[in-house]
Amino acid sequence: MEEEKLFRIGDVAKMFHISTGTLRHYERIGIIVPEFIEEKSSYRYYGIRQFEVLNTIRYLRVLDMPLEQIADFLANRDIQVIEEKLQNQKEMIREKKRQLEVIERKIDHRIHQIQDAASSKLDEIRMQQTKACRIVWIRDSLKIHSHLDLEYAIRRLEKDQPDSLTFLGKVGVGISEEKLENGQLDAYDRVFLVLDDEENYQGEVEQLPDTLSVSIRFCGGHQEAEKYYRKLLSYIKEHQLKIAGFSREITLIDYGITNDTGKFVTEILIPVCEN
Template identity: 30%
Template sequence: MKDKLSIGEFAKLRNITTETLRHYDRIGLLKPIKIDPKTGYRYYSILQYEELGTIKELRQLGMSIDEIKKYFNNRNLKQSVNILEDKHNELKKKIKELQQLEESISEKIKHLQDISKVSDLEGIFIKEIKEREIITFDKSIKNEIDLSYACLQLENELKEIAPIVASNRYGAIIKQKDIGLNKYLESVVMFLFIKDKDNIDENHIIKIPKGTYACMYYKGSIWDREVHLKKMIEYIGEKAYRVCGDILQIVQIDISVTDKKEEELFEIQIPIKKY
């Protein structure tokens, strides 16, 4: 068995490329034991097998080249343990973030699959809904520009890993007082349902009480609410109910997942009580 190995032989031992070894040589991370001055061929010792293996494992842990160089600089047990502990903590944090992202994507896929099966559009139905919490800055929106800024401000306030796209967490609040005055486009503000209150200013959090809601799905834009609200208010009166709170207009399918206007879907939820 030989000690001196060609760059190809040495690379094969650790299942890496020769270009990776050349790169490690250029940056001073792992030098060959000899370079033939005539041919420029690099040769490595089998005794470097452990060092190369350690480099590969540290790279798998996500260490940068500078971090690996530090690891090999005057190695001792305490230093190595401290570095590995730091990297382990980073890895656990990343795993947690990936788990949160996976859960979020799974929820979004299920939501989109379920909501795409809704067939009773513009039909009114009654359902019981549990308490929810939202974040809002209570700023009125009048047009698409206002809407864009409102959504951006809400997203920036959250400290979540997973993106908000393709979810049913956005919505608009239509004030009860305006409905009584037949003002369906006045004082409309954007909100987001929240999952985690950490690092969110409590002053911006509102509880949406549990209760009975008259609901309707419709296709169109967020601004196409008036005709549907009038129909729902009429229905509520006919069924001997009364509106008992602010109305929610929730995005179910929006432009984050489709360019087709006819596929955009909203749900209106009106809190009601019997007279």
């Protein structure tokens, strides 16, 4: 009879477009066992009854259902059981879709930032309206001699977060309003993280409003920033402006993107108002 026909494991693997290793794995975890195992050679043979099970497994795997749930269904076949598992899988897919949409938006932000930074006009002071943003920050007296000096502060910002945060291009350092006014530019006194709209941060988050800023972009990193601060402070004094907050200094292109230091771009913003 056709139902009694047996097929070797390699033939079954080809028919179902899976590997023999996958079939052996299914056997090890107990979701499908061969119809017959030859004692001397240990060859595995499968019958038509296993084809039905393999079809079910293949269908559920296409839906990205975990093997343990498939095994549970095969051991408890019932309409209600499969409906419940499919509903649960649908919710999981919705969550994955949401996560992928967040990742897509973050990628879009990063592409825009790289393109904007790469086309920067360097060593040019500008007056600009800086958009509102959410930040988290810590006070930390910090002198930066290399890009590695920020690592400990970044780990502090990331501490106790349920998900790893993507820091590329969003970590900055700042100097307080008081120190800027006194020309004390030898060390930073805060490290901050600009949050994307879709990011949830467990901890105190500060909302910075739209503000007028003077800004400059230059080729280099934090180590070269002091002379550009002095240019901004001279501009502020010359135009009779008043410093209205801490500086925001971010390397827009750095070692996270390229090893070519000649392509590094750093931006400094200092909030100001009419004096």
